[in-house]
Structure formats: structure tokens, C-alpha cells
Amino acid sequence: ESLERWLAKITLAQVCxxxxxxxxNRGHHVRVATPEDxxxxxxxxxxxxxxxRSTFGGIRSAWELxxxxxxxxxxxxxxxxxxxxxxxxxxxxxxVLFWGVxxxxxxxxxxxxxxxxxxxxxxxxxxxxxLEHYGLVRQKQGGEGSQGRYERCTPxxxxxxxxxxxxxxxxxxxxxxxxxxxPTRRYQTLRSFSDSPNLPAGYxxxxxxxxxxxxxxxxxxHRVLEHYNGDIxxxxxxxxxxxxxxxxxxxxx
Numbered sequence: 576e577s578l579e580r581w582l583a584k585i586t587l588a589q590v591c592x593x594x595x596x597x598x599x600n601r602g603h604h605v606r607v608a609t610p611e612d613x614x615x616x617x618x619x620x621x622x623x624x625x626x627x628r629s630t631f632g633g634i635r636s637a638w639e640l641x642x643x644x645x646x647x648x649x650x651x652x653x654x655x656x657x658x659x660x661x662x663x664x665x666x667x668x669x670x671v672l673f674w675g676v677x678x679x680x681x682x683x684x685x686x687x688x689x690x691x692x693x694x695x696x697x698x699x700x701x702x703x704x705x706l707e708h709y710g711l712v713r714q715k716q717g718g719e720g721s722q723g724r725y726e727r728c729t730p731x732x733x734x735x736x737x738x739x740x741x742x743x744x745x746x747x748x749x750x751x752x753x754x755x756x757x758p759t760r761r762y763q764t765l766r767s768f769s770d771s772p773n774l775p776a777g778y779x780x781x782x783x784x785x786x787x788x789x790x791x792x793x794x795x796x797h798r799v800l801e802h803y804n805g806d807i808x809x810x811x812x813x814x815x816x817x818x819x820x821x822x823x824x825x826x827x828x
Contacts, residue, residue, distance in 0.1 A: 608712050614708075616706070618810045620815075622788065630697065705785050710811055711733065728756055735752040775795075
């Protein structure tokens with residue numbers, strides 16, 4: 576497991592997205608399918624709105640989580656002496672080291688490709704984030720507006736996709752419902768559930784669709800509505816379009 580964690584860090588370092596190691600495990604898995612989670616897309620939110628919210632929200636969350644962890648040890652996260660053990664700083668250092676060596680070997684002509692690799696690589700990751708929880712939300716115990724805890728994450732809070740080819744290439748990532756409902760389960764043994772909401776295709780086909788909001792919404796909005804038995808108020812609705820969505824689907828504003 577320790578080796579796998581280091582391989583994950585190395586993989587993320589190549590696209591300068593190492594903070595995701597902290598945010599995904601300690602942020603996203605805690606807040607998944609809630610309005611507070613920057614990596615859970617909202618109903619009516621386009622990918623282009625989601626991308627900066629998830630990217631910068633994830634970076635901020637990762638730093639806050641790691642800073643809080645360091646403070647619990649009685650140390651100051653801004654103290655350079657704590658940086659070797661800070662996973663966010665480590666991630667940045669790994670990217671700088673990796674690409675610094677590559678540029679030193681191949682020359683400064685590599686810099687544009689480094690930037691393209693980082694931007695496009697991270698955007699692919701975020702497009703997967705976008706489609707994995709679009710419109711889905713965990714309800715608060717005690718009802719909407721209460722101060723209660725969110726219900727436990729179940730297979731109904733993530734979109735599932737049981738398409739064989741892309742599952743083989745992505746280590747069963749598309750069995751995302753089980754991944755979140757049972758986060759300690761090994762990827763080789765992730766399962767599909769009959770009550771999970773299902774995507775119409777595999778990630779390979781849908782990543783490109785996320786870039787086109789009208790096509791994406793035509794493909795997915797009715798599936799969110801069907802998942803909630805026609806009650807759109809149970810979905811995670813983007814605040815910008817909330818009034819329009821509630822009016823369109825017959826709910827009181």
C-alpha cells in the first residue's frame with residue numbers, strides 16, 4: 576500500500592496536481608455529494624464553471640487539511656522545518672524536481688509542453704470528477720436547512736458505469752458507487768449495485784461530452800430527475816440556476 580501511495584504521488588506530480596492526493600482522500604471522500612464539496616458537480620453547472628471551482632477549491636482544501644494536520648502536532652505549517660512532512664509541499668516539490676530535471680536535460684523548449692501537459696492532464700482528471708457525482712446529493716439528517724449531519728454515503732450518491740473496456744483501463748474506477756460507499760475496498764474487487772445511478776456510457780466516451788454543456792445536459796439532466804423520482808428538489812442544484820430549475824420542473828421556489 577505504501578508503494579501504491581508513492582506511485583500515486585509520482586503520477587500526479589507529472590501533471591502538477593499533487594495536492595489531489597490530500598484533497599481526494601481526506602476532503603472529497605468526506606464531503607462527497609454535498610454542496611460543500613468542490614469536486615461534486617451540481618445540477619445545471621457546466622464543466623467550465625465546475626473546472627475553476629473544483630481546481631482552486633481543491634487546492635485550498637488540500638492546504639487547509641494539511642495545515643490542520645500539522646497544527647495538531649503542535650507545529651506551525653508555515654514553518655519551513657515542517658515542510659518535508661507536508662504532503663502538499665512535497666507534491667509541489669516533486670513536480671518542480673521532475674520537470675526541472677526534464678527541462679535541464681531537454682532544454683527550455685520543453686516548457687510549453689510542460690504547461691500543456693499540466694493544464695490538459697489536470698482538466699481530464701476534473702472532467703472525470705465532474706461526471707462522477709453530477710447532480711447527486713446526500714440529504715441532511717433532519718431535513719434540508721437543518722444543522723444535522725449528512726446521511727452516510729451509499730452507492731446512490733455516485734454515478735456508476737459498468738462498461739468492460741474502460742473499466743479495465745481505469746482499474747474499475749467507473750464502479751465509483753462502490754468506491755465511495757466502501758472506500759477501503761481494493762479496486763480489483765469493486766462491485767456494481769442494482770440501485771446505483773448509471774451513466775449512459777463509459778468515461779472514455781463521456782469525457783469529451785462534458786466539454787459541451789448543452790449536449791451534456793440533454794444526456795444527463797433527465798437521468799438525475801429520474802434518479803430522484805421526479806423530485807428535483809432532492810438534487811444538488813447549482814445556485815446560479817436554482818430558480819430556473821425549480822420553475823422548469825414544477826417545484827415551488
